[in-house]
Each structure stands twice: as structure tokens, then as C-alpha cells.
Amino acid sequence: MDLLERDSALADLDALLADTAGGGRIAVVSGEAGAGKSSLATAFAAAAGPRAWVLWGACDPLLTPRALGPLHDIAREVGGALRERIAAGERSAVFDALLDALDGPRQRRRPVVVMEDLHWADEATLDLVAFLGRRLAVLRVLLVITYRDDEIGPDHQLRTVLAGLPRTLVRRFPLAPLSVQAVDELARRAGRASSSVYAVTGGNPLLVTEVLAATDSAVPATVRDLVLSRLSALSPEGREAAGFVAVVPSQAEPALLASRGAGVEECLAGGVLSATADGVAYRHELLRRAVEQELSPVRRAALHADVLAQLAARAGVDPARLVHHAHHAGDAAAVLRWAPVAAVRAAGVGANKQAAAHYELALRHAAGAPAAERAELLEAYATVAYLAGQIVEALEARRQALTLREQAGDTVRIGENLRWVSRLSWWRGYTRQARQAGVRAVEVLESIAPGPQLAMAYSNLSQLHMLAGEATAIEWGERAIDLARHFGDLDTEVHALVNVGSTRMERDPGQGGAELERAHALAAAAGLDDHATRALANKACQAVEWCDFDIAEDVLERVLNFAEARDLDGYVRHLLGYRAAMQLARGDWAGAQADAETAMSGPERPGPSRSTAQVALGKLRARRGDPDAVDILFKAEGPAYEADEVQFVGPVSTGLAEYYWIAGDPARAAAEARRGYELAERFGHAWFAGQLAYWQWRAGEPIPVTELIALPYRLLIEGDWRGAAAEWERRGCAYARAEALSCGDEEATAEALRIVDGLGAVGTARRLRAELRDKGAKVPRGPRPATAAHPTGLTARQREVLTLLAEGLSNADIAARLTLSAKTVDHHVSAVLGKLGVPSRGQAAAAARRLGLLAPR
Template sequence: MELWERSATLELLDGLLGECARGGGRVAVVAGEAGIGKSVLVNEFARRCGARARVLWGGCDRLVTPRALGPLHDIGRQTGGVLAERLGAGAAQEEIFAASLEELSGATGAPVELAGATRGSVAMSGPEAVGGSVAAGGRAAAGGSAVVNWSGAANWSASVAPTRRVPPVVVVEDAHWADEATLDWLVWLGRRIGRLPALLVVTYRDDEVGAEHPIRGALAALPSAIVRRVRLRPLSYGCVTELVRRAGRDPATVHRLTGGNPLLVTELLASEGPAVPATVQDLILDRLCSLPEPARELARLVSVLPTRADAAVVAGAADLVETCVDAGVLVPSGDGVAFRHELLRSAVEESLSPARRAAAHRRVLGVLARTPGVDPGRLVHHALNARDEAAVLRYGQLAGIGAARQGAHREAAAHYRAAVEHAGGLPAERRAELLEAYAEQAYLAGLAEEALRARQAALELREAEGRAGPVGENLRWISRLAWWAGRREQAWEAAARLVTVLEDGDPQLAMAYSNQSQLHMAAHHLDEAVAWGERARELADRLGDVAASVHAEINVSTARLVRGKAGAPAALRAAHERAEAAGLADHAARALVVLATGPVQLAEYGVAAARSKRPWPTPPAATSTAMFSTCSACGPWCGWRAATGTARWPTPRRRWPSR
């Protein structure tokens, strides 16, 4: 297809690839509204790369809750090898990330896989000659008629498989829909890619992400020296005028209706008749009307599947698929079919009546639930839209467990949230367990209020059960979360109840004391913090409770640090090491946070800055983002984030609890 007004951007990407080939990895961030041409741009770039690069594709989908590490799963299917193996084995996040790096580092000498081959191969008309010339009027001539969605491009790039050493180009499409773990990976990879001969290309809709959207923090955390940002502009009035004149339409009207958005321009020009349809929805529904009813029904079914419909969904309907493809309503995509554009798909889905929409989701759910290898997050999406409560509960729990394991805590919390809402029929103990798992993920995602509500609901169930242990566990969390949420009274009340609920000799009693110490420490009652902390540590050591002992040590040392005691930093370092050795990620991280932010609290910026230059251990992934967001106390001092290196630090949301 002919690409309008994108030759400068293609040249820029080409230049970045050249820099990568010379040894220094680069990141290109391509932004712009829906339909502006991000996907066709990267597809054309991939086509032009030809044998000069190995292009790997990953895409994010618009699901109610995104698939955990969705793009990496796409990429793993193309690379095979250790990455696919780690993903398939459900390995922990760090192992999967390491495998991706291994894949990219070794990829320069590897024979190129048929990218997208595992998605099934769709007949394509490419490849065309590589390296299209730049046509007059600033348009890049890109011959051929390949399908211009990302899976299609994968097939195309595969067909020019290189045999010599080439740099990998990793394309991650639609990152505005990325799950938390994928954003972590993007930052993780972005911070290392400078040392690889590799290019990372990320596309996203910048007009749909507000100031608080997590992608903003992720993009900000990429090393700016190797990042190039490109914002795609609408087509100029001159370009629209020329195109419209060719089609015998009124340029002013077309430009006014489309704002120069290439998708809308293309759709308008493809529509028949003199009247210009007012919206894309009119456009696509108009096109649907030309189909016989069974084909229209198939298109409606496909419309409820974000991104594309799997082969299994359209199995047995080859004739109807062909009718839709011939009418330009659907295009082949991977092993299935898709709408030509996400906007068109959602326009059709939104046009369905609620009952019809739910029925379509139910049908899709039935098929996908029987299809091996489907991400449970996708099943939750269809179950929710089908209003199938039992399925939401079943797949919500499964998806929550999977997302949590991969470090996508925000998504894990969302899945559990959905499951909890439909858990009324579960026995009380199972419901309490579900609420506790939900609360843990919400806490790790920094959603203190939400975690607090879940803990309170769990507490009620546990109280009815009458077992002190689980009651105590929830009370302790309520105390901590209530403090974070700014509800001091509730925090103190829960802490006091916790100590009375647990009998003498209860294994949790040491942690209950330490919780008191922590509250006092946070409230700047330093004497009480030390007294409760020492009592906790003494009991914990007697009971062999390492977690409580380390927790108490951190509280005591923090109080001493604030008092300016010389040995406090060393004690915190020792506590960190002890916690890490015992696999207590959260406690280990807390020690680090105190070490890093303590001097800032005391306004000792010189000490803080010096500390930030030391090599810091990697903060564990399974740690609450809310805890790290205490970094907002640093104000202008952000060296610690940079010094700690690998983690994606969240946009600060809350301040260090005031004392």
C-alpha cells in the first residue's frame, strides 16, 4: 500500500536501525491517536528492514484485564527456544525477563524463525521489493498489498528471512493496553538494550493515556539518551485534498469529517455514493448491510474478540469468512480473522444490543474454554461480558494466580476483584482465602484502599470461623493498610485488637508486637517504637520467627536512624541481607526503602546523594509498589531510583506517612 506523509519517520527508524547495527541498541516510541497509522508505519518499516533485521512482534489487546506478559508470549511463539520454554513452564518473572535478553543477545547469529508461523499462515501477496523509494509529495511508495496488521507483518517479514547476522527489532504494539508486567519488562529491557545491537519499537495511543496512566512512568524510566519519540500527525490538508480530488469528493468536507486521520480518510474514500457517512460506525455498519445475514452474524461474532478472532472461533465457517473478507469487512489475521481496524471492530461491538452482545461473548467463551493454551485473562473478559458468574469465578481465580506469578499485580488484583464479586456461593473459608489473595495483590499493586476493604471482608468471615490465627493475620494487615490510607484511628485500633486476640504463645504474637512498633515508628514515637520492637524481636527469636525478627529489627533500626545513631545504617543493611536470604522480599525491600529515604526525611541530601551512588541490590519484584512510592518524599532527589537500576519505579502517588 501507499503510505502518505510518513517518509521522514521511516527514515528516522531506518537511521536507528543503522545505529543498532553499529552496536548501540535504541528504543523508538511511536505515538498517536487511533487510526493515525502507527501499525502501518511499523509494518512498512519491518518490510523495508528485509534481510537487515530479525523482526519480532508482540501486541497488547483491549481486554477488560490485559493478558499478563501478552507481548512476550507472542514473541516467545516466534523465537521458540529458552524464552518459549520459560513462558510455557510458567516461570517467575525474573527468569522470563532473563530469557528474553538471552534470546535477543544470541539472536544476532540465530537463523530466523518464521515469525508468526505458529499463528498459522495466512496467504499473503508479499514480499515486494525491499526499500521503497520516496515518492514526490513526501509519500513513501511501499508496493504490495499485504495485510497491515501486526500479525500480517510478521508473516511478511518472515518471507524475507535473512541468513546472515542481523540485529533483532522487537516491536511491541499498542502498549497503552499493556499489563503491569509487560511495562516492567519494557523498562527492564530498555535499560539494557543500549548494550545490545537491537532496536525496540513501542507504539501506543498517546491521546488515550491520562497523566496517571502507568505507561507514562514506564516511558519516563527509559534511558533518554537512546530513546527517540515520534508523534504521528494527521494528514495535511494538501494531502487530503489531493486524495479526495482523485476520488471525486469534496476535500473540505472530507477533511472536516476526518481531521486528517488516515483511517477515516481511507474509510470515507472507500465508501460508495455521494453522501459522506458521518461516523466510522455508520461506515462499517453500512458495509455490514451489504452482507447476507449469516455473514453479518459471523462479523458480529468476530466483533466481540479484541484484536482478532482465533481460528477455533470461525472454524467451520470458511465460506462466511470468505464473504466477509471479499466485502472488505474482515481481513485474514494470524490463523484467524480480524476487522481491518480496532476502531471498526469496537464500532460493531458497540452497535450490538446488550442481549446479542452477551450471547456472542457466551459463544466465544464456550469455544475458547475448550481451546488449549488460551490465556485465562481472555476467558475472564468473555465471561464478564457474557455475565456468566460461574465462569468469572473460575477463570478469575486462575487468571489471578497466573498474573501474580508473572508480577502483573495490578492485573492479578483486577482478576481477583472480578472473582470476588461472584464468589457469593463459595463456602466461607474459600471466600476468605480468595479475599486474602485479592488483598495481597491489591497491596502489591499499591491499591491500599482496595486491599483494606478486602481485608475487612476477610476479617468478618474469619471472625465467624473463630480461629485466632487468620483473624490476627487480617487485623495486622488492616492496621498497616489503614495507616497507609490515612486512617490512623482504625490502624491503632486494629493493632491493639491484634495483641489481645492472640493468646500467649501464639506464633503470630511477635509480629503483632512488631506491628505496634512499626506504627509507633511511623508516628514518630521513637521510644515506644524501640520498646515494642525489642519486645517483638526477643519473642520472635525465642519462637524462631525470622520474619517477625527482621521486621522488628527494621523498626528499631529506623527509629535509631532517625535519631542519628551511627550503627543504624549497618543494622538496616544486615536486616536487608537477612530478609533476602530468608526469601522475605517485602521486608528486604522495606529495609532498602528506609536506608534510601531515611536521610531524605532528615534533609541530609548530601548523605542521600552519596548513598545513591553505591551499588544497590536489585529490589525484589514481589514488593508493594506503594512502598517504593514513598520515594515521592525525595522531591527533587531521585538518584536512588536510578541507582537501584532495574525496577520500574512507579509514579509517586503518596507521601511518606507524616509523623
């Protein structure tokens, strides 16, 4: 079929390929099934000809997708190190080998990587797309990805991956159905009446093609009718071959078709099947499914058993294919044999969701298996489910495994499972149950000769004490370190070192921070990515909580780069929540919103892990006067208070107190602050205690001033609003400085209003003006509506910085001109670049002139 109404898309793809001379680009092609995504990609590849080196990979509609399915296809084309490493299953080495293959000499043809049908992609493939997206700026590569936009729901991981791709590199190609005019033209060329063709196809290119190719002049109503009309013209051998190929997703290779050669040839001649590079297949997945669904259950199971027998007899077959056919053949023994193998392979390349799905399938067939075998499956399933973020499922599996181990009297495994139940209970937000299971794990493992399992149980208790702000974490951690070193268990040793360093950092940030840096280096060198990330994450998060933003910014950048390079998505989301809190404090509200929304995207997860991001976004919206702010804060409230840890309760309590103060309900604001203050005081957390003491005081309640309350809040409560404002300015916190100034004299209050107006804090400004009116004081006029709703989201200060930047001033010159610190100007410049969506100062100046943003001088 001619690609009518796709000329524009082809031209744009060609332009993107040409544009890769300056760096990588991404084409995202979407549409319903049959919209012509593959046809467009194929036509583009043919038109690119000798200018492009096209590498093609596709995802398969298997029961559980193959791990890195498209990359296996690409590796066959590339060969060399990539093919060797993907066979070995080492994820980081595989990704690096792909980069090496793509990063060739400039005179080489430009690589075009096509990944089709990402709606069926496994977790590792989606991680690969995100991995490439972060590195394409320095590669001369065009990445073309296709997916069915009607088959991914709002919680599909592909949506998160697409949202995280660099916006400046992405061009989207949503493929609309063909118009009535285009269908009429195609019908005219085929010598057919067009009136009914469009009516039954809706302009879907695949259906149009099939209808016009049908020999019967009548127009079939469905794909099923189209296929059946084709099959009815075949001999019994041809129908048998068509049915056999229908149960093999994607394509059937020649080795599977040896006994059906004549039937396959008839299907090819009749247009039922098409030849591919490596076998035969239906021209579209819709057609294959239509044939498969027409098979009787008995016939379908027999054909799957036939495919399974042939594949199992060959070496090197992906076990995910064997699992697919074993399941549909109803062969429980084969599922139990191959599903764990497929799970191990998937987990090895980071496809933990697919690994969990394989183990789950095996468990459904394991009812009659020995108890020890079921316990091992449950433990393996729980581990990958935990890594996939499926905390509820992992916890339940560990509890079931614990019951089986207790029935068998296996003390070591009982202790291990209790320790895991402890850890997973904490993630779920069940802090008390986590402590109980952790103590039991130690008691059980201390009843037998010491081993590595006891060392990790000690470290688990150390971590729980550390998270509760208890100094006993150091004692438990040192026990774990001594025992781990005795057994040469570096994994447990580093885990405990992170706990001890994090606890010491609460009391001595310099010493504790240095210990965490050493733990990070030790873990990174040993390839213990989880521990290496946790070490820096703990340092960064505490620096944010303690408003030490210079340290926080440096460590957050390093740990985010480390975690993103290893596709540790759970850590990345956690850290983005903290970076959002930092950006909110420093006045980069567009950045805070983007980070918070990214951290909160994807499927809902139980527990308080998203509370930091939720509070950052809730505070931002409350300050802007958005009515839905409290709904976001309420989502964070329940899990945070259930966990009963200050890292969760502190932000939620301050967020709700601030919301109610802005809403004009000081009594409720004070109540929310009191609710969290007791816990912050018990934990000895000076900064959360300071924030909550401030909100009680601001709401009109007396609060005793103690050394526990952090300095800027203590100064403010004691009446030194100037000192508090100066301290916040030193830390680069414009909004908190405005809060302090708003407690001062008339001039200071006016300055506070200028700051919050410039930030777009409509809700806060409204509340401050109401307070002034209540006092009978003069109320400065607010910004004009056009200024408050500036289309770029730039604050007044950022517009000043942009104007000076466009004049060619350096950051140091801008700092001197505006009487700001160089560090503060750095933050403003970064925020300006982000809001304008440009990578450089020069492009920012050009955009400012084009958009008319420059203030008159």
C-alpha cells in the same frame, strides 16, 4: 494505502535502527485511533528487511488486560527459555530471559521489539517497558512502542513510564492527520471527488482508507455507517461470522471459527475481515467495536458464551480471556471460577492492578457465595490492592474480611486481618488506629497457641514503635525474631530484624547501619525483595534526615538500583523523594526538582507517603521565589500532621517555616516551627529539632539550647556562625552554609548572597537583602537578570567547574583550584552532566563550547 506524509518518520526510524550499533534506542509512536501507527511500524519492519530481527507483540482491549500480553506474542516467536519461563509465570526470570534473547552476538541481525497499543497495557507490561528502558544503553535493540495519545489521561501509568525512559535514547513520533493535499491525492488515485472526504475524515488515515474503499459513491458520516454498508452486502452467514469475530478482541484463531468457515471466507473476500498470522481480525479496533456495538445485548451475550465454551474446553488459554467472555456472557459462576485464577497469574508477574481488578470482578459476582469464600476473596484482593498502591481499597477489603472472620469465630484469621488493618491504617496516615489494631491483633493471637501469625503481629508492633521513635521497638522485635525462628519463618524474622536495626540506628548509626546491611543481605539471598529494600531504604532515609550525605548517597544509589531492578515502584518514588531532599541540600537543584516531580507523578494517593518529595519541591520553589511554593507545602501539611510522626511532620514544619521567613512573615515562620518542634523533641530527633529550633531563633524567638539540637544549628544559635558554616561546608551543603554566613559579619553576608544568587535562590536573596536594608547595612548588588536565568540551569559554581573540566582538569585538580573537597567537586560534575544531558566529561566540554558556556580565562 500509500504512507503519504510518513516518509520522514520512516527515514528517522531507519536512522534509529542504524544508531543501535552503539546501544539501544526507543521510538515512541503516538496518535489518535486510525492515525497509522501500526501501518508505520509495519512499513518500517518491511523496509528494514534482513537488517532487523523483528519481534512483535500487542496489548488487547480485554475487560482486564492479559498480564504481559505483548510478551506472550514475542515468546511464541523467540521460543526457548523465554517461552518456558513465561509459561511458568516467574516475572524476574521472564524479564531476564528476554534480555538474554535480545543480547545476542554482534553479527546477528539487530533486534527490533515492537509493542503496540500500550494504552491497553497491563501493569506488568508497563514495568517491562521501564525495565527495558533502563537497560537499553548496553543492548543493540530498537524498542518501538505505540499508543493512542487521546486515550491516556494525565494519571495514566503509561505517562509515568514514558517520562522515566532515558531521554537521550528516546525519539518521539507523534503522527498528525493527513493534510488536505494528501487526502486529495489519495482520492484522485481512487477516482473519487476529494472535497467531502477530508471533511468527514479530518485526515484520519484509517477513515480515509475506509471511505475510499467503500463501493457506494456517497461518503459515510461515521465509522458505524462505513461498517454497516459493508455488512449489508453480506449473506446471513457472512454477517453471523462478522458478529462472532467482533466479540473476540484482537483476533479470532482458526479453532474458534471451524463452524463458521464459509461466512469467514465471505468476510475476507469482501474486505470486512483481514487474515493475520494466527487467525482473522478486523483491520482496526474501531471497526471491530462498531460491529460489536450493533449487536443486540442478547445476541452479544450469546456470542460471548459461545466463545467462552470453546476457550474453556482448551488447555493453555490465558484465564484473562475467559474472564472477559464470562463477564460479557453474564456467567457469574464462570467469573467466580476464572477471575481468581487470572488474578493469581497476574500477581505472579507483578501485574497487581490487573490482579486487583480480577478479584474485584469476582467479588461483584460473589454475593451468594459462602461467607468463608467471600472472606478469602476479600483477603486476596486486599493483598494485591496493597501491592498496587490502592491503600483505601485494600483497607476497606480487610475490614470487610475481618467482619466475616469475626462472625465465623476464626481466631487466627481475625488476628491476621487485624494486623493487616494495622499496617494499612498506617499507610493511610491513621497512626492512632494502626496502633489500636496492632495491639488488638496481638491480644487475639495470644489467646490461642503461638504460631507464625503471632510472630508477625509482634513484628508489626515493633515496626509501629520504631516509626514512632520508641525504644520498645527492640523488645517487640526480639520477641518476633525468637518466635519466628522457632517456626522457621524467615519472612517474619527478617521483617523484625529490619525494625530492630532501624531503631538501633537512631541511637548508634554504626551498629544499627551494620544490622540493616546484614538484614538486607539475608533478605536478598532469600528473595524477600520487600524486606531487602526496606532495610536499605531505612538506612538511606535516616542518613538523609541526619544530613550524613556521604552515607546517604552511597546507600541511595544501591537501594534505588535494587528496587528499580525489581520494579518496586512504591519504594522507588519514596526514595526519590529523599534523594531530592539530599540534592536540594547539596546544591543540585535541577536533580532535586527532577526527582521530586518523578516521585510525585502518577495518580494521587492518600496518606503522607509523598510528603518528603513535596517538601523538597516546595522549599526549592520558595527559595526561587515561585508563587506556588506554598500550595505544594499545603498539600503535604494535612496528611503529615494527621499521621503525627516526625518523619512526616519534621520536613513539612521546616518547609513551611522557611517559606514564611522568605515571604517576610517571621511570626508565622516561628509559629510553624513551634508546631513541629514539640513532636521532634518528643521523638528525640536531633536534626529536625535543630532545624525547627533554628527557624524559631531566626524568626526572633528565644529558644533554649540543649544537647538535643544538632551541632550546626546549636553552634549558630549560640553565635558561632563561623563554626556552623564550616560544619555545613564539610557536609557539602552550600545553601545551609549560606544561611549560617548570612548571620555573620558584612563579608560573610556578602558571601552568603553570592552563594544564593549562584543557586538561583531569588526569593532567599530578596529576603536577605531586605534584612540588610532594615539594618541599614550595605546591600551587595544582585546578579544581572541574564545570569540569574541561565538557560542551562547551571549555578555560578557549576559554570566554574565546567570551564575547568573543559580544560581537561581532573576532579582533584578542580578541587585544588577552587579550594573545594573532591567529594563536592564530584557532586558538581554530576550536576553539570545532568543539566547538559550528556553522559561524559568529554561530551560536556563539547556541549559547553557549542553553547558558548565557557567562562573566559
